[in-house]
Amino acid sequence: MADESEKNGAGQTAELSSEEEKQAEETQRALLERPQISIRLRITLSFLLLFIILCGMGIASFLFITQFDSKQKFLETTSNYAFEVQQARRYEKNFFLYGTNLKDALSNVQAAQNVLRFDREDMISVIGDEKFTEMEQSLNRYEALLNRVHSLHRSSNPADSLKLIPLESDLRKYGSEILANASSAINQERLEIYRLISTGKFAVVVSLIFFLLSIGYIISFLTRQILRPINRAIEYTQRIAEGDFSPVKPMRKYRDEFSNLAMALNRMIHEIRAHQDQLTQSRKMAAIGNLTAGIAHELNNPLNNISLTTETLLEDFDDYSKEEKLKMLHDIFDQVERAGSTVRNLLDFTRVEKPIFTSVSVSELVNTTLKLLKNEFTLNDIQVEPEIDKNLPPVNGNPKNLQQVLLNLLLNGVQAMPDGGTLKVKSTLKKDGFIRIDVTDTGIGIPSEYIDKIFDPFFTTKEVGKGTGLGLAVSHGIIENHKGKITVLSKIGKGTTFSVFLPYQINPL
Ligand SMILES: Nc1ncnc2c1ncn2[C@@H]1O[C@H](COP(=O)(O)OP(=O)(O)OP(=O)(O)O)[C@@H](O)[C@H]1O
Ligand SMILES: [Mg+2]
Structure with a gap:
């Protein structure tokens, strides 16, 4: 209201003593001397931490999927390999029963060798070099035996037919060894996959909990870092409004944006007091003149x-x-x-x-x-x-x-x-x-x-x-x-x- 006026008759006067001035200077220096860690830096670091956690979770999921994929591929390859070997073994039996299908057995063995050759890297990455070489060697041995049987079978020498008998038991032995190796690799890999899936589930739950805890911590950290000083700043302004001009003291270990606000408030307090003193002085002079x-x-x-x-x-x-x-x-x-x-x-x-x-x-x-x-x-x-x-x-x-x-x-x-x-x-x-x-x-x-x-x-x-x-x-x-x-x-x-x-x-x- 422009024409409504109010005045408190019992006015206050304030004088800036040198003691208070010294205290204000000391407070200002203490505020300035604190190591500087700004709120902006703290917020950036918090979000960086969150980003790192997210990246970590992303990378872990990617590695998990890649591993899962390679194991899946291995299972497929080994099944193909086992299928070819089984076929070869079936033809091998036919040969010894009816004297047929030996060429088919050989072509299945070659197909199994091709599987090993094409997926060599993938398989080595899963079962290791040693086991792979073992598989390769068993298959090569089996092929060599089959080739030998093939050449003896084609021979017109009747003595050669007799040599076929011990070869049959060798073939059976190597054949079943190859199949047993393949199926043990498949079973082992299946077990690995189950283990991977349950570890994956556990890892997802743990990282979700960790992520939620980190978010909770960051929120409470930021609230503490920002809301508390804001409330303190409100208290300071109320205190100044009530006429308490003592300087705002440093409350935190580090200097940040709120320390700058505290310094600005201290400067403001100093200015208000200086102006108030000037005003009191000039009012005194005017009153004496009037008197x-x-x-x-x-x-x-x-x-x-x-x-x-x-x-x-x-x-x-x-x-x-x-x-x-x-x-x-x-x-x-x-x-x-x-x-x-x-x-x-x-x-x-x-x-x-x-x-x-x-x-x-x-x-x-x-x-x-x-x-x-x-x-x-x-x-x-x-x-x-x-x-x-x-x-x-x-x-x-x-x-x-x-x-x-x-x-x-x-x-x-x-x-x-x-x-x-x-x-x-x-x-x-x-x-x-x-x-x-x-x-x-x-x-x-x-x-x-x-x-x-x-x-x-x-x-x-x-x-x-x-x-x-x-x-x-x-x-x-x-x-x-x-x-x-x-x-x-x-x-x-x-x-x-x-x-x-x-x-x-x-x-x-
Ligand atoms: N009730 C009022 N309504 C309007 N103006 C007022 C009123 N009371 C005070 N004033 C103003 O305040 C001035 C000072 O008042 P104050 O009583 O000190 O002196 P005064 O009345 O002028 O003289 P006296 O010494 O005779 O009281 C007045 O001259 C008048 O302008
Ligand atoms: Mg009067």
Whole structure:
């Protein structure tokens, strides 16, 4: 709201002592000296770790599939090989029973040799070089025997037929050996495949658990690294807003983006304090200027009038009638009174000795003050609406001083309503140990540019002779003496509320 103004009368001042300055510098240095590990680096490392885990899982799956594939191929090849050998053995038996199919047996043996030749590398990779050579040699031996049988069979020499008999048992022996080797390789490989599948299943479950755990850890790590400092930064800003300007201290072992934020906050605290000091200093100077000009003005006016009247009286004493002389002397007396009242007000404002405090009833205080101003209210067409709780606890204070505060506030209210209006006086018991007295008028209001100055001594907007500008300054001093505070809320054209807060006695004597 542009035209609504607020001010806390009990303002704070802050001074940047060299001790605090040293402390701030030390904190800033401590923040700067930390080894730097930025949040960005930590996030990158976390994702890199996740990426490595994923890559590892990918590579492991690829290796698993490749191995599975080669074993599958081996099974296929060995089955083909076994099939060819079985065929050869069938023809070999036919040959010994019926004397037929020997060539077929040979061609099956060659087909089995081809299988071994084509898939040599794959098979070696699965069963190893030694076993493969063994298989190859057995097959070659078997082929050699078959070739020998073939040549003996074709021979016309009857002695050769006899040589066939021992060869038959050799052939059987090698043939069954080759088949037994092939089927043992197949069985062994099948077992390997089953083992591979169950290891694969286990590996998938374990890596999934590991992956989920890593994600959980990374999330909690990032939350700790980011959310905690954010919450701390919020606490710092709240603390600064409440007027605590102690520097933000390093909380982490490493320097990161939040350390930079802490350093920026410390710089900001330093700047705010420096500006506040400058402002306090310039306000002090302005207040002293105002005070001096006010005293000079308030005393000069009556002194001028006294001097003029006395001069006239001295020069033309005999020319004036007795009544005129008396009137002039009364004028002089009035001016002396005016100067005296200014001096009294000033003394009130600067009084150092402590007034005597007693137990004061707020309702009585308000009622007697309102009675004092009864005529003033009637003359200015003012409606008074008191809302005073009779059961309020008493306050510890000086009745005369407190009455002076109420008089000042009520008179200011009356003067702010030249065409009449309503003046409310309300008292409430607050939970924080204070009694609040609100004095609200429906007057002209205070412009926002004046709100900061109304408690300054000699600040007045009233005509010469009507106000000294000491009323609120004196009231502010009195309330501070009572360990209370005075605030104002005003809206142009609507009115003003002054609120006085006084601590009440919990155990009145
Ligand atoms: N209720 C009010 N409504 C509007 N303006 C106010 C009110 N109370 C105070 N003011 C403003 O604050 C100024 C200072 O008030 P203060 O009581 O200190 O001095 P004063 O009333 O001018 O003179 P006096 O010394 O006679 O009290 C006033 O001149 C006026 O401009
Ligand atoms: Mg006043």
